Amino acid sequence: MTGLSFDVAHLLAGGLVLMSFTLLYQDRLSALINVYAVHALVLSMAVAWQAFVQQAPHLYVTAVIALAFKALIIPVSLHRIIRRLGIHREIETMVGVGPTMLAGIGLVALSMVVMLRVTEDADRLAREDLAFALSVVLLGLLMMVTRRNALSLIIGFMSLENGLVLAAAGAKGMPLVVEISVAFSVLIAFIVIGVFLFRIRERFETIDVAALDRFREARE
Numbered sequence: 001m002t003g004l005s006f007d008v009a010h011l012l013a014g015g016l017v018l019m020s021f022t023l024l025y026q027d028r029l030s031a032l033i034n035v036y037a038v039h040a041l042v043l044s045m046a047v048a049w050q051a052f053v054q055q056a057p058h059l060y061v062t063a064v065i066a067l068a069f070k071a072l073i074i075p076v077s078l079h080r081i082i083r084r085l086g087i088h089r090e091i092e093t094m095v096g097v098g099p100t101m102l103a104g105i106g107l108v109a110l111s112m113v114v115m116l117r118v119t120e121d122a123d124r125l126a127r128e129d130l131a132f133a134l135s136v137v138l139l140g141l142l143m144m145v146t147r148r149n150a151l152s153l154i155i156g157f158m159s160l161e162n163g164l165v166l167a168a169a170g171a172k173g174m175p176l177v178v179e180i181s182v183a184f185s186v187l188i189a190f191i192v193i194g195v196f197l198f199r200i201r202e203r204f205e206t207i208d209v210a211a212l213d214r215f216r217e218a219r220e
Helices: 003-025 029-054 058-085 097-118 124-146 150-170 176-204 209-219
Strands: none
Touching: 003 029, 003 097, 003 124, 003 150, 029 058, 029 150, 058 150, 097 124, 124 150
């Protein structure tokens, strides 16, 4: 592997972690969806580069799926959902932006320490990709536990799944049928979640998780 190949792969995987931090920073739904689209775009570029470096043509299919579904179709659908639900507003968080970003930095440091130690015998490129992928997964989980809006929880889940795709591509890829199955599973999950969002909005006139908790407590 040449130094350039490693540097470009390192840059793209690091860019994905940077976009995860940008997701954590956003406080408006529209901006959050746009950043998620860029997150998916960077993922597709990272996977395409892995396909080139590893000479694994099936990874190009993964990159195209990520570009088409995650960077285009899902963000456009999410924008339509927030227009129909009329929820153009700021996202309420359980923790402030500052503490959330500090927690994110701590999780990235933890990912680096853990993955670089447990993969000492692995290829240098795979070690870096796995460390960055674990960072993206943990930042996605952090987003899910610090946001109150159901739509932002969905985006946190999908950014988490992007980290898993990066890990699979960096670890010499996975069978194509598995990649396609995962992509369609995510799409179906997205459609089901979208339907539930509309139902929750119709029933409770909000998709704020805290408001739903208060309603449940009031009924008990």
